[in-house]
Amino acid sequence: MGAALRRIQLGNALSAFGNGFTVPFLFIYVAQVRDLGASTAGVVLATFAVAALVVLPFTGRVIDRRGPLPVAIAGTVAAAVGSIGLGLASSEPAVIAAAGMLGAGIAVIQPALATMIVWCSTPATRSRAFATQFFLNNLGLGLGGLLGGLLVDTAHPSSFVRLFAIESAMFLVLGAAIATVRLPQVPKVEDAIPADKGARGGWRVLLADRAMVQLCVLGFVMFFACYGQFESGLSAFAVEVTRISPATLGVALAANTAVIVIAQFVVLKLVEGRRRSRVIALVGLIWTVAWVVAGASGLIHGSQAMATAAIISTYALFGLGEAMLSPTVAPLVADLAPGSRVGQYNSAFALVKQLALAVGPAVGGLMAGGGLYVAYIVMLIGCSLGITALALRMGRRLTPLQDNPLHAATAPATVPGPTPRAEADAGAPIAEPQRGSVTTAA
Numbered sequence: 001m002g003a004a005l006r007r008i009q010l011g012n013a014l015s016a017f018g019n020g021f022t023v024p025f026l027f028i029y030v031a032q033v034r035d036l037g038a039s040t041a042g043v044v045l046a047t048f049a050v051a052a053l054v055v056l057p058f059t060g061r062v063i064d065r066r067g068p069l070p071v072a073i074a075g076t077v078a079a080a081v082g083s084i085g086l087g088l089a090s091s092e093p094a095v096i097a098a099a100g101m102l103g104a105g106i107a108v109i110q111p112a113l114a115t116m117i118v119w120c121s122t123p124a125t126r127s128r129a130f131a132t133q134f135f136l137n138n139l140g141l142g143l144g145g146l147l148g149g150l151l152v153d154t155a156h157p158s159s160f161v162r163l164f165a166i167e168s169a170m171f172l173v174l175g176a177a178i179a180t181v182r183l184p185q186v187p188k189v190e191d192a193i194p195a196d197k198g199a200r201g202g203w204r205v206l207l208a209d210r211a212m213v214q215l216c217v218l219g220f221v222m223f224f225a226c227y228g229q230f231e232s233g234l235s236a237f238a239v240e241v242t243r244i245s246p247a248t249l250g251v252a253l254a255a256n257t258a259v260i261v262i263a264q265f266v267v268l269k270l271v272e273g274r275r276r277s278r279v280i281a282l283v284g285l286i287w288t289v290a291w292v293v294a295g296a297s298g299l300i301h302g303s304q305a306m307a308t309a310a311i312i313s314t315y316a317l318f319g320l321g322e323a324m325l326s327p328t329v330a331p332l333v334a335d336l337a338p339g340s341r342v343g344q345y346n347s348a349f350a351l352v353k354q355l356a357l358a359v360g361p362a363v364g365g366l367m368a369g370g371g372l373y374v375a376y377i378v379m380l381i382g383c384s385l386g387i388t389a390l391a392l393r394m395g396r397r398l399t400p401l402q403d404n405p406l407h408a409a410t411a412p413a414t415v416p417g418p419t420p421r422a423e424a425d426a427g428a429p430i431a432e433p434q435r436g437s438v439t440t441a442a
Contacts, residue, residue: 007181011177020141021166051100051101057347059071059107072178080171082104087164111346111350126335131327135326210397212348215329219353221356223356225291225384232361233368242297252314255319278395279325284385332402
């Protein structure tokens with residue numbers, strides 16, 4: 001990695017570390033420590049998603065017009081203000097307003113950082129850059145959550161103020177780190193800065209890109225079937241049907257993070273150089289197995305140890321799939337985007353993710369509340385198989401560079417000798433490169 005990319009990754013890791021101090025305890029903080037009730041805590045959690053859905057449709061265009069750096073810095077300031085506001089707020093309106101500020105700031109940071117990583121990498125190095133970001137995010141969240149658990153005390157609200165102050169400080173550290181980044185004067189994506197108003201385009205251009213639309217549909221199903229179920233349907237199934245304790249559920253979540261941290265770069269070695277669409281399709285099959293194992297855990301009677309092991313294995317399999325997606329999906333979004341619309345494509349995919357994270361817990365929670373656990377497992381097995389089918393279908397629309405940039409970059413060039421047909425066409429105009437490919441700067 002170059003110096004700019006190293007600084008971006010370090011700031012992002014510290015931000016995730018600070019975020020880990022508060023994420024596991026937010027519901028308890030609002031409902032019990034501030035004594036605002038479970039309903040207010042639910043509204044606060046929903047506010048994060050609503051704030052993201054409000055700002056993301058406009059974020060991409062601002063990134064493409066102004067550059068990712070000022071947008072990322074503005075996001076870190078907003079997130080820092082929202083975080084410390086949560087720590088100091090004691091009334092329902094103040095808590096909700098602070099949550100909205102924090103949610104909007106984090107939502108803006110994500111596509112801006114992704115665009116900065118794209119600018120500082122090439123198609124051949126992009127998978128490793130995004131895999132490193134995902135690894136550091138999970139490592140930071142895990143360490144932050146561990147230390148936050150040691151510092152927190154529900155009997156003393158001041159301990160939570162301390163946690164939110166740490167999170168706020170880490171967002172400012174992220175802002176300071178990226179403020180000193182010197183982005184390439186010539187970004188490593190073709191035509192990264194629009195030269196005229198007509199080149200800036202809009203949502204119509206993105207919606208006309210069939211490969212990107214298919215990737216967004218695929219992304220919605222992926223986030224719905226995995227991340228959208230961690231804190232709702234899957235947790236309820238594990239506790240109510242498999243009969244594991246909440247403490248054991250924490251162990252399962254830790255197993256998910258441990259698999260990501262331990263296996264990320266081993267997995268990266270295995271998937272680098274392979275077709276991205278095939279890797280995503282394989283993730284769908286792995287998650288199918290995960291949901292089958294989860295369903296089987298509810299059928300195991302007389303051996304609680306086996307049922308518990310099955311649930312922990314489910315979370316571990318999800319972690320393996322996540323480790324395979326991190327060097328695959330985000331770089332694919334960047335490589336599908338025309339150079340002048342990288343920010344908009346990143347923001348659009350982040351918007352799809354937020355929609356899935358809003359719908360997933362709602363559907364999972366409603367089905368769990370109604371006791372529809374068999375239908376719930378069957379639905380998610382179907383979603384996982386759908387991931388495989390959608391990925392294979394999307395792969396037919398990708399160019400070789402988009403689907404396998406490492407192989408395309410290292411493939412030997414063949415220069416055939418002139419043929420009569422070629423000589424006859426010598427005066428014909430040269431075809432333009434296919435839209436959506438990303439090339440390195442000369």
